[in-house]
Amino acid sequence: MIPVxxxxxxxxxxxxALAMAMAESLGSHIISADSRQVYKYLDIGTAKPDxxxxxxxxxxxxxxxxxxxxxxxxxxxxxxxxxxxGLHYQGLVPVICGGTGLYIRSLLEGLCKLPPxxxxxxxxxxxxxxxxxxxxxxxxxxxxxxVSAGKISSNDKQRIVRALEVYRYTxxxxxxxxxxxxxxxxxxxxxxxxxxxxxxxxxxxxxxxDQMLSQGLIEEIKAVLQMGYSAHDPGLNSVGYKEFxxxxxxxxxxxxALLLAKQHSRNYAKRxxxxxxKQTFDLTILSSDFNLSxxxxxxxxxxxxxxxx
RNA sequence: GGCGAGAUAGCUCAGCCGGUAGAGCAGAGGCCUGAAAAGCCUUGUGUCCCCAGUUCGAUUCUGGGUCUUGCCA
Numbered sequence: 001m002i003p004v005x006x007x008x009x010x011x012x013x014x015x016x017a018l019a020m021a022m023a024e025s026l027g028s029h030i031i032s033a034d035s036r037q038v039y040k041y042l043d044i045g046t047a048k049p050d051x052x053x054x055x056x057x058x059x060x061x062x063x064x065x066x067x068x069x070x071x072x073x074x075x076x077x078x079x080x081x082x083x084x085x086g087l088h089y090q091g092l093v094p095v096i097c098g099g100t101g102l103y104i105r106s107l108l109e110g111l112c113k114l115p116p117x118x119x120x121x122x123x124x125x126x127x128x129x130x131x132x133x134x135x136x137x138x139x140x141x142x143x144x145x146x147v148s149a150g151k152i153s154s155n156d157k158q159r160i161v162r163a164l165e166v167y168r169y170t171x172x173x174x175x176x177x178x179x180x181x182x183x184x185x186x187x188x189x190x191x192x193x194x195x196x197x198x199x200x201x202x203x204x205x206x207x208x209x210d211q212m213l214s215q216g217l218i219e220e221i222k223a224v225l226q227m228g229y230s231a232h233d234p235g236l237n238s239v240g241y242k243e244f245x246x247x248x249x250x251x252x253x254x255x256x257a258l259l260l261a262k263q264h265s266r267n268y269a270k271r272x273x274x275x276x277x278k279q280t281f282d283l284t285i286l287s288s289d290f291n292l293s294x295x296x297x298x299x300x301x302x303x304x305x306x307x308x309x
Numbered sequence: 310g311g312c313g314a315g316a317u318a319g320c321u322c323a324g325c326c327g328g329u330a331g332a333g334c335a336g337a338g339g340c341c342u343g344a345a346a347a348g349c350c351u352u353g354u355g356u357c358c359c360c361a362g363u364u365c366g367a368u369u370c371u372g373g374g375u376c377u378u379g380c381c382a
Contacts, residue, residue, distance in 0.1 A: 011346075034346090035344085035345065035346065035347085036346055045346095046346085070343095070344070071343095071344085072343040072344065072345085073342085073343045073344095073345075074343035075343070076343085077343085078343095099346080100345060100346080101341095101345075102341080102342080102343090102345050102347095103345080105342085106342075106343080109342085110342095111342070111343065112342075112343090114343070116343085117343085122344095151341095151342095152349090153340090153348095153349055153350065155348095155349065155350085156341095156348060156349045156350090157348075157349090158344065158345095158347070158348045158349080159341085159342095159348070159349080162342095162343080162344085166343095174342085177342095178342065181342090234344070234347090237344085237346085237347080238346045238347090239346045240346075241346090242346090263334090263335070264346080265346080267335090268346055270337090270338095271339095271340095271341095271345090271346095272346090274338080274339065274340080274341095275340090275341075275345090277339095278340095278341090
């Protein structure tokens with residue numbers, strides 16, 4: 001089993017600082033499990049590691065897609081698996097760090113084997129919604145894949161469309177694909193969660209947004225829009241970006257946009273915390289005020305079990 | 310000062326031709342199998358601005374206040 005260090009936590013909890021410290025002390029690389037830092041040009045609002053950090057520690061999966069390119073858990077699992085094996089071959093313990101819980105869970109628990117589904121299939125489904133109701137689509141899913149239909153809310157357009165596109169393209173229900181899931185690559189993971197008390201986290205989120213603004217977030221968004229990317233592209237459809245579009249179009253004040261961006265970041269952090277409650281961690285720390293040597297000791301206990309056992 | 314408009318949940322507002330009220334957002338809790346910074350679910354007792362009148366009954370009608378707001382001066 002390949003040993004890995006995983007650092008998770010809600011937005012603004014201080015994951016990156018811990019990851020940097022650990023990667024340096026292990027002499028290893030950081031694998032970013034973050035669905036937004038993958039995009040070029042979106043630096044300030046995604047709190048990407050800066051140049052200095054990236055010179056000190058090699059970061060993977062940061063800054064390599066255009067803002068209109070799709071990315072997903074499957075792509076992450078595939079690519080991350082390769083990097084992890086490569087590092088392991090060099091005798092390094094990778095530091096996986098990020099707030100996209102689904103990516104990390106998928107990496108650890110595996111995904112079902114599915115071919116990439118062409119975007120047209122989804123576009124067609126969405127087009128059908130012009131003349132058919134969501135309820136009808138849900139019913140169609142119920143006919144071909146009752147197991148999935150039973151688990152998906154009849155209001156959950158995103159998941160109904162997903163289950164249907166899988167069925168239409170592969171002619172096999174999504175639920176069946178899951179039954180035939182391959183055993184996941186297994187890692188010996190040391191999982192750390194940084195979970196600051198809510199009040200503290202919320203105030204850190206608020207001040208981080210203020211900081212981003214003074215670092216030039218607005219200019220960054222303007223520049224990306226000028227390159228021709230749209231607010232609907234996956235990159236800009238992110239908390240801390242989408243809220244400022246109405247302001248840039250003169251429909252809202254900066255103050256209102258800022259308030260919304262903060263609010264949505266807090267909502268996001270809350271959802272992350274709910275997700276983490278279902279995950280198990282080897283170590284949960286309450287603040288970014290961590291003790292490196294304690295962590296290193298626990299880490300080596302877990303990753304290098306003593307021969308005495 | 311004149312003529313209007315408004316005052317209802319933390320916020321923005323809907324509603325009641327008279328029978329004590331409801332959405333969105335926020336907040337709280339939860340879900341989550343290739344869009345996950347996404348998507349979805351659950352959760353709403355508040356002097357319906359104040360006073361008086363009409364009425365079996367007023368948040369709803371009438372009168373008078375108070376405050377806010379628009380236009381004109």
